[in-house]
Amino acid sequence: MRLELLLAAGQRRWRLGELRQPLSLDDLVPGDGEWEVEIGFGKGRYLLKRALEVPGRRYLGVEVVSKYFRLLLKRSQRQGAANLLLARGEALYLLSAVLPSAFASVLHVYFPDPWPKARHHKRRLFDPETVDLVLGTLRPGGELCFATDFIEYGQRVAEILASHPDLTVELREGPWPDGARTNYEAKYMAEGRPILRLRARLAEDAEPGAFHPEGRAGILAATAPRPG
């Protein structure tokens, strides 16, 4: 798969091969603003809105589908979001091999593909084997915001997170204070579909690299090629 990393409004573009890895995000988006990350941003409605509303923070979006990636790139360039960095690629690959760890204050994951069939569960973004990789983006004290309409998956995610020794998980009744965040959320709210939303906070004194009890093997497993 071709991987790209583009800095949206700065009109700069890098191929991953040109960059030292793990990436120094501070070299790409200089400043001292805290980082927020969204994985699977889709059409990017929330990420762009946040980046424009909070210029003092820096934003990283990860998306595997080129069409969405280019759509958000164009929009963010048009609107001058200089604090938004977009990476196109498979999230678990980028997290395990390319991106730094323990850098984000907030990680947003909204309506990730639920992969409902049991034989596909291993493709989920959150499972016991990948949870460390995903949470590895968060600095101590950082926070995950998550939502899904696939309630069974949401309950499983809540269970996996609640069994992490350094996380406090809080299920949320009703929408976020800022309303529907993403396109999927707006669509499902309009349809009246149940949505599970949660926030999980990593303890301030969490040791970098503290592992989920079921997750130790996952970091390597996530980088292994999938059997055809």
Ligand SMILES: C[S@@+](CC[C@H](N)C(=O)[O-])C[C@H]1O[C@@H](n2cnc3c(N)ncnc32)[C@H](O)[C@@H]1O
């Ligand atoms: C159901 S859509 C939700 C989009 C958006 N978050 C929303 O709530 O409107 C899931 C998104 O995750 C992206 N995605 C799925 N698997 C991914 C992966 N492994 N790495 C990065 N993005 C992924 C899809 O391309 C899609 O844009």
